[in-house]
Amino acid sequence: MRLAELSEQSGVSIATIKYYLRERLLPPGRRVTATQAEYDEAHLRRLRLVRAMIQVGGMPVATAREVLAHIDDESLGLTMRLGAATWALPQPPEAPLDDAASTDARQEVERLLEELGWDSVREVGDLSPVYRSLVTSLATLNGLGYPVSAAELLPYARQMEQIAIHDMDQLEDLPEGTEQVEAAVAAQVLYDPLLLTLRRLALEAETTRRYGMA
Amino acid sequence: MRLAELSEQSGVSIATIKYYLRERLLPPGRRVTATQAEYDEAHLRRLRLVRAMIQVGGMPVATAREVLAHIDDESLGLTMRLGAATWALPQPPEAPLDDAASTDARQEVERLLEELGWDSVREVGDLSPVYRSLVTSLATLNGLGYPVSAAELLPYARQMEQIAIHDMDQLEDLPEGTEQVEAAVAAQVLYDPLLLTLRRLALEAETTRRYGMA
Known part of the structure; x- marks a missing residue:
């Protein structure tokens, strides 16, 4: 055309x-x-x-x-292409990782990944800006007086695992290669805001279910 | 003190x-x-x-x-207090709702809510800025060439429902009233970025599981 x-x-x-x-x-x-x-x-x-x-x-x-x-x-290969593309997406700013809060946060992240069996993520560790971002977020929350443990994170991570499985299932129908990586990046970018909106609506629905409309 | x-x-x-x-x-x-x-x-x-x-x-x-x-x-009551507080949280900007794209988007949202059985959210409808935000997001994605149907949204909404149930379970241990509403707002604000980070890590883990490290 x-x-x-x-x-x-x-x-x-x-x-x-x-x-x-x-x-x-x-x-x-x-x-x-x-x-x-x-x-x-x-x-x-x-x-x-x-x-x-x-x-x-x-x-x-x-x-x-x-x-x-x-x-x-x-x-x-697909893993590295998609990984590299995802790592290049904007991340929250990173705090330095050597202070006490970050050491604690890192331990919680390691505990979480072990519990989840996400061994590949543990192996990559600090090389991944997404891993570093999680450590930084937990350190920040700790500093704000909201310590978050691996046990508390686990149910959220499990739900996100279900979403990742669903996202990857969708990709399998596409032609291998560039088209798959494009679709995966699009799914990351487009569904992030939708997920947060759906989370809020779900909370509205669940609150009403439990406590009525008042 | x-x-x-x-x-x-x-x-x-x-x-x-x-x-x-x-x-x-x-x-x-x-x-x-x-x-x-x-x-x-x-x-x-x-x-x-x-x-x-x-x-x-x-x-x-x-x-x-x-x-x-x-x-x-x-x-x-708890539902209205939490709802009002959540509605006051920042939302993505809203597009006008009367054009053709928004009419289609609204139909998909209605289909989704019916499928989910989130009747209270349907009843409130347009009054909720979160509902309007979902309509606007779908209309925007449609305009960008990524139409999203109710069927495609459903698995994501189901996962968010699990998270909302988990969030509400946590609240039940707290003293009724202000402390519960405070904790619910904190959970919304603090876990939103964590969820998106966990989603990315989950995708890394799942891609490696399926396609190896290459």
Whole structure:
């Protein structure tokens, strides 16, 4: 399809598409004449993902470009490609890990991962910004007077495990490779806010079930 | 306890506590002399909650004050107090609800709530900013080329229902009233970022389990 049709199909303006092309968030089309290029379904998919990252995920262009670079790294297997892309997603700011609060927090994280049997996550440990983010969050909560133990985290982690299993099941129907990694990143970015909204609605429903409307 | 001890126990500086007192985020202590006031455990609890809302929840002072006003409204039953406090928490911006995308999104939300049996949430409907937020999110995703159906949302909502049941179970051990509402708001604010971090770690663990480390 031509640029105009890509714009129509995606609902993204031609000016914005040209901006994404300049910023290398979208690969160039296949040149057919000196002034025209041809785009395909892969461009449309990529365009949607870029918009999701920027508009829903609130990511800066540089972050989105880094995530895409990992998605496109065909030298890696699915685990590493998806892992690298996920690690490049924005994380809460990290606190230093060597103070006493962080040591305690790290112990709780280790206990939690052992209980869950998430051995691969333990092996990767500090290399993962997501692991570091969990340690930092627990240290922060501890400092705020809300200590959270591994035992308290466990039920939440179990629910998230069910969601991860469901997310991975969905991916199995897609063509292997880039399309799977794109879909996994989109699922992370798009469902994060939905999950928190559903959590609040669930609490409304459960409170009313237990205590009535008053 | 005196101001200095409240500061020590909470880890919040005296200057910050005085600021919270001026901003009416913290009720005044019981005056014992012309220059000194006495604070109790309720002040300490409230101080922790205020810090959680501002530091973890990133809330403006005015929003935190509104949430607290609902927490303290003893004229309401638990459901309404908690509901009002939760509704005052920051929400994603709302889009207008009368365009075609929002009509479709609303139908999917209604289908989802019917399937879940969350009748109280359906009854409240548009009055709830959380309900409106879900409609808006779905309309936005639809506009981005990621239509999400009630059937696709259902497994996520079921997991969040399990978390809400767990959260409410925890509350039952607390003294009825203000302390329960405070704890429920704290659980919302503090566990939201933890849940998203745990979701990412769970995906790392599950990807490795299925596809190995490569």
